[in-house]
Amino acid sequence: MVVEIRTRLAQNVRRLREARGWSQEDYADRAGIHRTYVSDIERARRNPTITVVEKLAQPLEVTASELIA
Amino acid sequence: MVVEIRTRLAQNVRRLREARGWSQEDYADRAGIHRTYVSDIERARRNPTITVVEKLAQPLEVTASELIA
DNA sequence: CTGTGACTTTTAGTCCGTC
DNA sequence: AGACGGACTAAAAGTCACA
Numbered sequence: 001m002v003v004e005i006r007t008r009l010a011q012n013v014r015r016l017r018e019a020r021g022w023s024q025e026d027y028a029d030r031a032g033i034h035r036t037y038v039s040d041i042e043r044a045r046r047n048p049t050i051t052v053v054e055k056l057a058q059p060l061e062v063t064a065s066e067l068i069a
Numbered sequence: 070m071v072v073e074i075r076t077r078l079a080q081n082v083r084r085l086r087e088a089r090g091w092s093q094e095d096y097a098d099r100a101g102i103h104r105t106y107v108s109d110i111e112r113a114r115r116n117p118t119i120t121v122v123e124k125l126a127q128p129l130e131v132t133a134s135e136l137i138a
Numbered sequence: 139c140t141g142t143g144a145c146t147t148t149t150a151g152t153c154c155g156t157c
Numbered sequence: 158a159g160a161c162g163g164a165c166t167a168a169a170a171g172t173c174a175c176a
Binding site (some may be wrong): 005006009047048049050051053054063064065066068069 | 074075078116117118119120122123132133134135137138
Binding site (some may be wrong): 092093094104105108109111112114118 | 158159160161168169
């Protein structure tokens with residue numbers, strides 16, 4: 001892997017969230033995830049399970065697959 | 070989600086592994102994962118982390134993203 | 139609004155088996 | 158060859174107070 005999968009997820013989440021003009025807190029609420037957990041994800045500090053990736057994908061209207069691409 | 074993400078992963082893994090003619094154990098060794106875990110994954114009993122999905126993807130020469138698509 | 143350390147509970151993931 | 162169980166350890170899930 002050239003770029004760590006966690007880093008790709010982090011970048012995709014932050015990019016798409018910001019494109020929608022949402023704060024981490026707004027986004028976290030929409031995704032049903034804690035605000036600080038989103039913060040950790042965007043800094044690639046966590047190694048989430050695929051169900052969390054799916055939760056992250058839903059409010060962004062993308063697939064889980066796209067988030068780790 | 071129409072089909073559970075775990076189910077999609079399970080189906081993709083099993084299909085691609087069998088296409089290569091590998092046993093679960095052969096595959097597990099190549100992926101650096103325990104054989105019982107591969108068995109659980111293919112039966113959609115587990116909720117793996119994204120790093121495990123990447124490990125699963127490597128010997129199959131596909132991306133982690135493809136495995137959960 | 140976001141980052142971070144610390145924390146408890148839950149589950150991922152391993153390893154031993156048997157059927 | 159693969160399903161499945163039990164017991165275990167490592168790590169993720171999930172939350173909080175505070176910077």
